[in-house]
Amino acid sequence: MPLLHELQLGEQLNECVHQTRRADFALMLAMLADDVREQSQFILPSSQQINSPSNTEQALRAQLELAKAAPISLETMDDISSFNQAQLVQANDLETLRLQNHLNPKAISFRNDAKHIDTQVMTNTSVHCQAKHKQGQSKTVMNQTLSFNAKLWLNAVQQSLVKAPLVA
Incomplete structure (x- = not known):
C-alpha cells in the first residue's frame, strides 16, 4: 500500500525536522504519493448530475x-x-x-476498450498510479477522508509549546 498522507509516517517527519536529518526527511516526502487528489483534505463528497x-x-x-x-x-x-x-x-x-x-463518418478506433492502456504508457507512470490501475480504480481515490479532532490537535500544540526550550 503506498503512502497517501503524512499521518502514515507518524512522528517520523517531525523528528527528522528537529534532529536536522535532511536526507531522511527528503526520502519520506519522496515516498508520499505525488497525486494531490489523494491527500485527505482534497477528498470532496461526490454529487450526482441530473440530466434533463x-x-x-x-x-x-x-x-x-x-x-x-x-x-x-x-x-x-x-x-x-x-x-x-x-x-x-x-x-x-x-x-x-x-x-x-x-x-458517412468512419469509426475512430478499431476497438472500444476504454480500460486499455498501452504498456509503454503504464511504465511511464508512478508506482501509485500503476497500483490503482491494477486494482481497477483509475477514477476513484484510494485515500479516505480523515476525521479531525480540533480539541486534541490544540492540546498537542499546547503540549509542544510547553515542552519546547525557551529561546533567549
Whole structure:
C-alpha cells in the first residue's frame, strides 16, 4: 500500500525536522504519493448530475441538425473495408475523402476498450498510479477522508509549546 498522507509516517517527519536529518526527511516526502487528489483534505463528497431529457445527445443533435456521430469503434468486420481510402489519397482527391467522411463518418478506433492502456504508457507512470490501475480504480481515490479532532490537535500544540526550550 503506498503512502497517501503524512499521518502514515507518524512522528517520523517531525523528528527528522528537529534532529536536522535532511536526507531522511527528503526520502519520506519522496515516498508520499505525488497525486494531490489523494491527500485527505482534497477528498470532496461526490454529487450526482441530473440530466434533463432536453440535454441528451440525440435531442441536441436533432435541434442543431447535426449529422450522426462517428462511431467509436468498428461494429462488424465488414466495416474494415470502409477504411480503404488509399485510392482517393493516391488520386489527390482529398475533398471527396473529406466529404465522404462527413456524410458517412468512419469509426475512430478499431476497438472500444476504454480500460486499455498501452504498456509503454503504464511504465511511464508512478508506482501509485500503476497500483490503482491494477486494482481497477483509475477514477476513484484510494485515500479516505480523515476525521479531525480540533480539541486534541490544540492540546498537542499546547503540549509542544510547553515542552519546547525557551529561546533567549
